[in-house]
Each structure stands twice: as C-alpha cells, then as structure tokens.
Amino acid sequence: xxTTSEADEIYSAVTETAGRLGIAFSRDKVRPILSAYGDAxxxxxxxxxxxxxxxxxxxxxxxxxxxxPKDRNPYPxxxxxxxxxxxxxxxxALLPDIEERFPVDGFGIDFGVVSGFTKxxxxxxxxxxxxxxxxxxxxxxxxxxxxxxxxxxxxxxxDKVAFVAVDxxxxxxxxxxxxxxxxxFEADGIRRxxxxxxxxxxxxxxxxxxxxxxxxxxxxxWDSPAIERFCFGVTTTDLSSLxxxxxxxxxKFAESVPYGGADRKFVYGVAAAAEGExxxxxxxxxxxxxxxAFI
Numbered sequence: 356x357x358t359t360s361e362a363d364e365i366y367s368a369v370t371e372t373a374g375r376l377g378i379a380f381s382r383d384k385v386r387p388i389l390s391a392y393g394d395a396x397x398x399x400x401x402x403x404x405x406x407x408x409x410x411x412x413x414x415x416x417x418x419x420x421x422x423x424p425k426d427r428n429p430y431p432x433x434x435x436x437x438x439x440x441x442x443x444x445x446x447x448a449l450l451p452d453i454e455e456r457f458p459v460d461g462f463g464i465d466f467g468v469v470s471g472f473t474k475x476x477x478x479x480x481x482x483x484x485x486x487x488x489x490x491x492x493x494x495x496x497x498x499x500x501x502x503x504x505x506x507x508x509x510x511x512x513x514d515k516v517a518f519v520a521v522d523x524x525x526x527x528x529x530x531x532x533x534x535x536x537x538x539x540f541e542a543d544g545i546r547r548x549x550x551x552x553x554x555x556x557x558x559x560x561x562x563x564x565x566x567x568x569x570x571x572x573x574x575x576x577w578d579s580p581a582i583e584r585f586c587f588g589v590t591t592t593d594l595s596s597l598x599x600x601x602x603x604x605x606x607k608f609a610e611s612v613p614y615g616g617a618d619r620k621f622v623y624g625v626a627a628a629a630e631g632e633x634x635x636x637x638x639x640x641x642x643x644x645x646x647x648a649f650i
Contacts, residue, residue, distance in 0.1 A: 361393065362389040362390065362393045365389055365402065365418070365640075366385065366386065366389055368613050368640055369385055369416075369418060369468050371611075372404060372416060372468075372612050372613070373416065373468055375610075375611035376416065376607070376608060378414060378415065378468065378469065380416075380468035381469055381471065384466070384468075384469070384470070384472075385466070385468055385471075387437075387438060388438055388464075388466050388471070388472055391433070391436045391438060392420075392429065392464065395421075395422040402418075402419075402639070403418070403419050403420070403622075403637050403639045403640060404416055404418055404419075404608075404637070405417040405418075405419065405635055405636065405637040405638075406604070406608040406636055407626075407633060407634065407635035407636075408602055408604060408605065408633045408635070411633075412633070412635075415467045415469040415470055416467065416468050416469075416608070417465050417466065417467050417468075417473070418465070418466055418467075418468060419463060419464065419465045419466075419637075420463065420464055421461055421462070421463045422461070422462045422463065425459075425460060425461040425462065426459075427462070428450060428451070428454055428459075428475075429462050429464055429475055430447075430450050430451075430475050430521075430523075433472050433475075433523075434447075438472035439471075439472045439523045439524075442523075444526060444577075445495040445497075445577055446495075446521060446522075446526045446528075446577070447523070448494070448495040449493065449495040449496060449519075449521050449528065450475055450477060452493045452494050452495045452496070453477050453490075453493055453519055454477065456489075456492075456493060457477075457479065457485055457489075457490075458479065458483060459478065459479065460478050460480040460483070461477075461478045462475060462476060462477055462478070463475070463478065463520075465520075465522075470524060471524075472523070473522060473523065473524045473525075474520050474521065474522045474523065474524070475520065475523075476518050476519070476520045477518065477520075477521075478517065479516065479517060479518070481533070484514060484515050484516055484517055484533060484534065485516040486513055486514045486516065487504060487507045487508075487513045487514075487516060487530070488504070488513055490519070490530070491504060496528070497575045497576060497577045498580065499576065499577075499579060499580045499581065499582065500528075500530065500575055502580040503552065503573075503580075506548075506551055506552060506582075509551075510536065510538075510544075510548060511535075511536040511538075511539070512532050512535065512536075515532040515533060515534050516530060516532060517532060517534075517570065518530075518531035518572075520572075525576075526576060526577065527574050527575065527576045527583065528574070528575045528576070529572050529573070529574050529575075530573055530575065531570060531571075531572040532570055532571050532572065533569075533570045535568075535570055535571055539571065540565045540566060540567075540568045540587070541565075542562045542565070545561065545562055545565045546562075548585065549585060549627055552581065552585065553581060553629075554582075554627045554628065554629065555627065555629070555631065555632075557627060557632075558632055560625070561625045563598040564588070564589055564597075564599060564623065564624075564625045565587060565625075566598060567589040567597075567598055568587040568588060568589055569587075569589065569590055570587065570588070571585070571586060571587035572586050572587075573585055573586070574586070583628065584626045584627065584628045585626070585627045586624055586625065586626040586627070587624065587625065588623055588624030588625070588637075589623050589624075590620065590621065590622050590623075591620075591621050591623070592618040592619060592620055592621070594606070594609060594621055594623070597623055601623065601634075601636065602634055605623075605634065605636040608638070609621065609638050612638045612640060613640070614638070614639070614640060619638065619639060620638075621636060621637065621638050621639070622637040623635075623636050623637075624636075624637070
C-alpha cells in the first residue's frame with residue numbers, strides 16, 4: 356500500500372471514529388501530522404486510538420503509532436512542520452538529551468484528533484531496560500525524577516525503565532516501567548506506593564485492575580518535586596474478561612473504532628492523581644503480536 360493511501364486510511368479511521376463519538380475533530384491538525392509522518396505508516400505498528408475519562412480529556416481522542424525507521428527522532432520534524440512550537444523550555448531539549456545518552460530502540464507519537472501533536476515516546480529494547488539512576492543525570496530531565504529516586508529503588512524499579520515519553524502540550528514527562536516486581540501490583544503494595552508519593556488511597560476498582568497489570572508509569576513535570584500521576588494497565592482481547600466493568604463512555608469508544616483484524620487488542624488503564632482516579636482505554640486499529648503496549 357502506498358504512503359498516501361496509508362495516511363488516507365488512518366484519516367478515514369479518525370473521521371469514522373470521531374463521527375461515531377460526536378467529536379468535531381480538527382482536520383487542520385490531523386492532516387498535517389499524517390502528511391509529515393506518512394512514510395511511517397507502511398511500517399508503523401501498533402496503530403491505536405485511546406480515550407480517557409475526566410474533564411481534562413473530554414471531547415478528544417488520541418491516536419498513537421510507532422514510527423519507522425527507529426533511528427529517526429520525530430520531534431525535529433514536528434517542530435520544522437509547525438506541529439508543535441519551538442521552545443526554550445527544557446521539554447524541548449529532553450528527547451535529544453536522551454537520544455544522545457541512551458540506546459533508543461524506537462520512537463512513538465501521540466496526537467489528539469482535536470488537540471493535535473502531543474507526545475513523543477523514546478523506547479528501549481526489552482532486553483536493555485534503562486536505569487533511573489542514570490536517567491537522573493540527563494540535563495533536561497525534571498528534578499522530580501531525582502527527588503523520588505529512593506521511591507523507585509525501594510520498589511525495585513530502578514533498572515526497569517522501558518520508555519520515556521515527552522508531552523510537549525502539557526510539559527510533562529512519563530517514565531514507563533516494565534518487568535515490574537509482582538509486589539507492586541498487590542493491594543498492599545499499591546496502597547503503600549500511593550501513600551509514599553502523597554496520592555489518595557486507591558479504590559477497590561484500581562486494586563482490581565492492579566491484580567492483572569503488565570506495567571506502570573509515572574508522570575512528572577518541571578514545576579513540582581512530586582510524582583503527578585501513577586498509572587498502570589491490563590491488556591485483553593475481550594473487555595468482558597477484565598476484573599472490573601468498563602465505563603459506558605469507554606465501551607462506546609471501543610465500539611466506535613474500526614478494526615480489520617481477527618482479535619482486537621485493548622489496553623485498559625487507571626491513573627491515580629491528586630484530584631482522583633480516571634480511566635483510559637486504548638483500542639488497536641492495527642497491531643502485531645509482540646508489539647509494545649502503552650497505557
């Protein structure tokens with residue numbers, strides 16, 4: 356399939372999904388992103404859509420994909436094409452700093468069908484997970500990563516970093532952990548970790564999701580020493596098999612995304628934040644077994 360037809364196919368999926376959900380998406384934001392990264396779509400996997408509950412996420416749907424080739428940082432192109440503004444804030448320097456110091460194995464992109472270009476992921480090979488103790492030395496990294504270093508060590512997470520995601524719209528950073536110790540997903544472990552970082556007591560719903568979680572991530576910013584959000588998720592090909600019911604809003608979203616494969620893959624996540632918990636569902640438009648999952 357040609358590059359143009361691949362981008363047209365994704366645009367058609369965006370249009371169909373937004374229409375079914377009653378979202379007036381921004382063609383002027385979606386089309387330039389698909390055009391800029393058109394050569395990625397012949398190889399991009401997975402391609403996924405995500406929706407989240409809560410007022411911050413209302414009225415938008417995210418689209419995410421892994422870029423190709425893996426050694427091409429997608430951020431400079433986003434700046435040169437005007438998809439995200441050039442900035443002197445450390446958020447603009449973090450990804451080049453990471454690429455210079457660590458063996459990045461691939462990149463991913465998030466964009467909102469309404470909000471536009473949002474986030475870039477830098478991923479590491481599954482057999483070469485990176486260390487928080489080394490990431491804290493990255494010049495543009497928020498000081499909050501170093502401030503919470505003892506938390507990561509206590510919970511066996513120091514050498515488990517699988518991805519770092521830079522959110523240019525909100526000026527935040529996500530640090531993803533894989534091969535997480537089982538104790539982190541036990542009810543007592545979840546309660547203890549949230550208490551240690553000053554977040555509210557988890558709901559029974561959050562504890563239920565944790566019992567089957569595959570990984571976790573935290574959100575940091577440059578304005579606070581605190582961990583802003585704590586999130587984990589579960590994967591499934593059948594939403595009815597999850598340990599908790601899915602919100603009607605997210606069920607409708609899952610039904611609205613077109614898919615041409617046999618078994619659809621979902622990632623259902625929960626995030627703990629100071630203002631309370633919220634939930635998110637990623638549904639794959641295209642995916643291959645063994646490809647990475649984000650939350």
